[in-house]
Amino acid sequence: xxxxxxxxxxxxxxxxxxxxxxxxxxxxxxxxxxxxxxxxxxxxxxxxxxxxxxxxxxxxxxxxxxxxxxxxxxxxxxxxxxxxxxxxxxxxxxxxxxxxxxxxxxxxxxxxxxxxxxxxxxxxxxxxxxxxxxxxxxxxxxxxxxxxxxxxxxxxxxxxxxxxxxxxxxxxxxxxxxxxxxxxxxxxxxxxxxxxxxxxxxxxxxxxxxxxxxxxxxxxxxxxxxxxxxxxxxx
Numbered sequence: 070x071x072x073x074x075x076x077x078x079x080x081x082x083x084x085x086x087x088x089x090x091x092x093x094x095x096x097x098x099x100x101x102x103x104x105x106x107x108x109x110x111x112x113x114x115x116x117x118x119x120x121x122x123x124x125x126x127x128x129x130x131x132x133x134x135x136x137x138x139x140x141x142x143x144x145x146x147x148x149x150x151x152x153x154x155x156x157x158x159x160x161x162x163x164x165x166x167x168x169x170x171x172x173x174x175x176x177x178x179x180x181x182x183x184x185x186x187x188x189x190x191x192x193x194x195x196x197x198x199x200x201x202x203x204x205x206x207x208x209x210x211x212x213x214x215x216x217x218x219x220x221x222x223x224x225x226x227x228x229x230x231x232x233x234x235x236x237x238x239x240x241x242x243x244x245x246x247x248x249x250x251x252x253x254x255x256x257x258x259x260x261x262x263x264x265x266x267x268x269x270x271x272x273x274x275x276x277x278x279x280x281x282x283x284x285x286x287x288x289x290x291x292x293x294x295x296x297x298x299x300x301x302x303x304x
Contacts, residue, residue, distance in 0.1 A: 083208050090212020093199065097191045097213070098220030104132060105224025110241075111139050112225075113232035126225035130189060130218060133251065134159045137288060154288045161296075165193045172200045176207045187214025190251075263302055271295035 081089075105126060112122035129135055134155040141151045165188055173181050184207065192213050199205035199213075235241060255268050274294055278287035 086206055086208035087212040087215075090209035090214075091216045092212075093195055093209065094192065094213035094216035097195065097217045100191065101132075101217060101220030102224035102227070105221045106228030106231075108132070108135055108139070109225040109228025109230075110232045110235065111136070113229050115139055115143055117229070119226070119229040122229040123222060123226050127218075127222045130187065130221060131155070131159055132189070132221070141288070150286075157289050157292055160292075161190075162188055165190075168197060169193065169200075172196075172205065173207065173210075180207050180211075184210055184214060187211070187218055189217060192217050267295065267299050267302065270298060 108126065109119075109122045112125065113119070117125070125135060137158055138151050138155050141154055146154075166185060169184070169188070173184060176184070192210075195213050196205055196210045199209065255264075259265050259268065271291060271294075275287060275291045278290055281287075282290065
């Protein structure tokens with residue numbers, strides 16, 4: 070019980086908590102801008118207008134899904150294949166949302182919708198760590214999401230508007246931007262030998278299925294098999 074006369078520390082104002090989230094998310098902005106620029110360049114190379122590319126990033130905020138969608142469209146895949154592939158790849162956000170739900174249960178439904186929209190691999194990692202430390206709240210998480218959105222959209226705009234200045238985008242290796250970012254995430258989040266083994270198995274499955282399955286079905290099958298393996302290992 071608190072002693073007589075003790076006072077509870079005042080809660081920082083909403084603006085200060087939002088600003089704290091912006092500060093936490095600054096590394097995400099710095100990482101998203103070059104990858105977003107790569108998406109803008111690849112989208113323009115595929116025939117998107119700058120407005121279409123920026124609108125895609127502003128309304129989707131799904132880096133891997135967006136890159137996979139472009140790759141499938143370039144290969145001539147059907148609309149059904151594109152939708153199915155991007156849906157499967159983005160299913161991981163269901164798990165992210167389930168992990169975050171206990172921390173936002175008191176947030177109004179509208180606020181939860183905003184936080185869900187800005188949920189990405191990187192914002193999840195920052196916010197879940199901040200929640201475990203007992204520091205996060207709805208406004209700080211919104212700040213993290215807002216600065217991540219700005220980084221992704223502004224990067225896409227930069228790439229889409231300057232795509233014509235660099236010539237052939239493949240000469241710069243921009244298609245490797247998203248695999249490189251996910252490789253960095255794997256290195257940063259691999260906490261034990263099982264994470265490393267599952268990542269290696271997923272990579273091997275992707276290569277094997279790419280060589281054996283028709284069209285681009287390996288994009289659908291690989292994450293399902295790898296996620297199932299992880300669920301069994303970590304049961």
